[in-house]
Amino acid sequence: xxxxxxxxxxxxxxxxxxxxxxxxxxxxxxxxxxxxxxxxxxxxxxxxxxxxxxxxxxxxxxxxxxxxxxxxxxxxxxxxxxxxxxxxxxxxxxxxxxxxxxxxxxxxxxxxxxxxxxxxxxxxxxxxxxxxxxxxxxxxxxxxxxxxxxxxxxxxxxxxxxxxxxxxxxxxxxxxxxxxxxxxxxxxxxxxxxxxxxxxxxxxxxxxxxxxxxxxxxxxxxxxxxxxxxxxxxxxxxxxxxxxxxxxxxxxxxxxxxxxxxxxxxxxxxxxxxxxxxxxxxxxxxxxxxxxxxxxxxxxxxxxxxxxxxxxxxxxxxxxxxxxxxxxxxxxxxxxxxxxxxxxxxxxxxxxxxxxxxxxxxxxxxxxxxxxxxxxxxxxxxxxxxxxxxxxxxxxxxxxxxxxxxxxxxxxxxxxxxxxxxxxxxxxxxxxxxxxxxxxxxxxxxxxxxxxxxxxxxxxxxxxxxxxxxxxxxxxxxxxxxxxxx
RNA sequence: GGCGGCUUCGCCAAGUGGACUAAGGCCACGGUUUGCAAAACCGUUACCCUGGGUUCGAAUCCCAGAGCCGCCUCCA
Numbered sequence: 432x433x434x435x436x437x438x439x440x441x442x443x444x445x446x447x448x449x450x451x452x453x454x455x456x457x458x459x460x461x462x463x464x465x466x467x468x469x470x471x472x473x474x475x476x477x478x479x480x481x482x483x484x485x486x487x488x489x490x491x492x493x494x495x496x497x498x499x500x501x502x503x504x505x506x507x508x509x510x511x512x513x514x515x516x517x518x519x520x521x522x523x524x525x526x527x528x529x530x531x532x533x534x535x536x537x538x539x540x541x542x543x544x545x546x547x548x549x550x551x552x553x554x555x556x557x558x559x560x561x562x563x564x565x566x567x568x569x570x571x572x573x574x575x576x577x578x579x580x581x582x583x584x585x586x587x588x589x590x591x592x593x594x595x596x597x598x599x600x601x602x603x604x605x606x607x608x609x610x611x612x613x614x615x616x617x618x619x620x621x622x623x624x625x626x627x628x629x630x631x632x633x634x635x636x637x638x639x640x641x642x643x644x645x646x647x648x649x650x651x652x653x654x655x656x657x658x659x660x661x662x663x664x665x666x667x668x669x670x671x672x673x674x675x676x677x678x679x680x681x682x683x684x685x686x687x688x689x690x691x692x693x694x695x696x697x698x699x700x701x702x703x704x705x706x707x708x709x710x711x712x713x714x715x716x717x718x719x720x721x722x723x724x725x726x727x728x729x730x731x732x733x734x735x736x737x738x739x740x741x742x743x744x745x746x747x748x749x750x751x752x753x754x755x756x757x758x759x760x761x762x763x764x765x766x767x768x769x770x771x772x773x774x775x776x777x778x779x780x781x782x783x784x785x786x787x788x789x790x791x792x793x794x795x796x797x798x799x800x801x802x803x804x805x806x807x808x809x810x811x812x813x814x815x816x817x818x819x820x821x822x823x824x825x826x827x828x829x830x831x832x833x834x835x836x837x838x839x840x841x842x843x844x845x846x847x848x849x850x851x852x853x854x855x856x857x858x859x860x861x862x863x864x865x866x867x868x869x870x871x872x873x874x875x876x877x878x879x880x881x882x883x884x885x886x887x888x889x890x891x892x893x894x895x896x897x898x899x900x901x902x903x904x905x906x907x908x909x910x911x912x913x914x915x916x917x
Numbered sequence: 918g919g920c921g922g923c924u925u926c927g928c929c930a931a932g933u934g935g936a937c938u939a940a941g942g943c944c945a946c947g948g949u950u951u952g953c954a955a956a957a958c959c960g961u962u963a964c965c966c967u968g969g970g971u972u973c974g975a976a977u978c979c980c981a982g983a984g985c986c987g988c989c990u991c992c993a
Binding site: 459460461462463468469470471472473474475476478479503515597598599600647668669670671672673674675676699700701702703706708709710713716734737738739742743745747749750752753754755756757758760761763764767798804806807809810811812813814817820821823824 | 919920921922923928929930931932940941942943944950956957958985986987988989990991992993
């Protein structure tokens with residue numbers, strides 16, 4: 432068994448070997464925190480979370496860095512774009528730092544809910560301005576960047592490999608119809624490393640070139656270098672960032688360090704909503720907070736992992752409903768098995784069951800090894816469940832050890848690696864509350880029917896027993912409400 | 918205009934040259950089980966977009982066509 436990744440740089444599946452044996456340095460482009468996270472963020476970060484989890488399961492010591500972009504970036508043509516963080520901050524009458532704090536927390540809340548492990552380091556761009564300025568200076572010293580009108584640009588023509596990731600040719604870029612002419616630039620494809628702050632621009636820092644702010648590709652290069660070194664094992668991100676963002680990162684980092692920047696480039700595909708592209712600029716994005724109102728976070732996680740990370744994912748209610756039922760079936764088996772475990776007797780695990788467990792583990796791992804084929808891995812979990820359900824239904828008694836072995840396998844594969852199987856099912860507080868509401872609703876409806884039939888004894892029985900349980904009923908002309916008494 | 922991708926059962930989705938007479942989930946229909954249900958189990962459901970070609974052999978490779986989509990401006 433050997434892990435393989437599809438490397439966007441070479442466009443091939445390659446055997447994964449880290450630069451330093453046993454250790455993996457991994458960087459993933461994080462969110463710009465000017466709004467609540469949406470399902471596109473979920474797909475991206477769930478995908479990379481599972482990669483991190485799998486690498487760790489395989490025994491690698493992983494350092495996972497994911498930046499928080501807390502400075503809004505303009506397009507690299509002066510005044511052509513807008514700074515989204517500043518714009519939002521002005522709209523909401525808050526400090527940019529305040530806005531960014533709000534949405535950073537929102538981001539972590541949602542990522543926690545969807546069961547992503549926290550990155551080891553979540554560096555903020557604004558906390559690394561000196562590092563970014565240093566990098567710019569280094570590039571100027573090396574003659575690869577030039578200052579012009581208070582800004583600094585990367586001289587793309589000096590980096591002959593520019594375009595190697597996205598498959599673009601420099602002369603084609605020059606002809607690109609949508610690149611506006613910026614007189615400060617020597618060459619149209621040159622990109623900003625540092626931008627001069629115009630008088631109204633709130634977020635600004637002192638620099639050797641006057642007051643300004645970092646260009647939008649710079650932070651990833653500066654921070655990955657600081658925490659992971661000049662060459663990363665894995666760099667992940669969304670497909671849409673391949674050009675220009677990742678291309679520019681390569682240019683900056685490789686020019687500065689003269690070593691390869693990234694060994695394995697991993698790009699996840701995009702989310703569509705009912706077949707249409709979902710994007711911040713299109714305004715049709717579904718926030719996770721909204722999605723969580725309708726679906727359990729683990730359902731969304733399961734739904735995401737049911738598709739390969741390099742395939743696009745279409746978000747529709749029909750597909751989510753199907754996923755919801757699917758994960759419920761998986762969970763049901765495990766709930767039953769854990770219930771059985773509690774009153775099983777001591778003993779051993781039969782060899783044939785051990786063999787089966789080994790078999791499904793092998794199938795699962797082989798799927799994961801093939802560029803993290805979570806879809807096939809989940810299929811193995813369902814196949815396993817079919818067997819387990821058969822055991823649960825059979826008249827044969829199995830030992831505590833046997834059920835524990837099965838549970839442990841679910842814990843490893845579905846829990847530790849995929850993160851779709853919780854350690855316990857009772858802790859879902861909001862879920863429990865929701866169920867309680869429904870259960871009381873049933874009791875109230877039943878009692879209502881009894882009262883209509885003048886079955887006072889039974890209806891009072893329900894009210895009194897609920898009162899004992901801490902639920903007080905209140906009959907009003909237009910219906911019955913309830914509240915907790917303790 | 919340039920670059921790239923996708924098209925597999927009613928729906929979602931793996932598989933990318935040989936045990937594919939195509940995984941898994943959802944839905945549907947039979948059956949087993951059940952007091953009736955539910956859950957579970959068993960079974961049924963695919964000429965792999967079209968047309969050529971390469972090959973002993975193609976869903977998988979090549980060419981052409983149709984349809985859909987992404988990137989080339991910020992976006993996960």
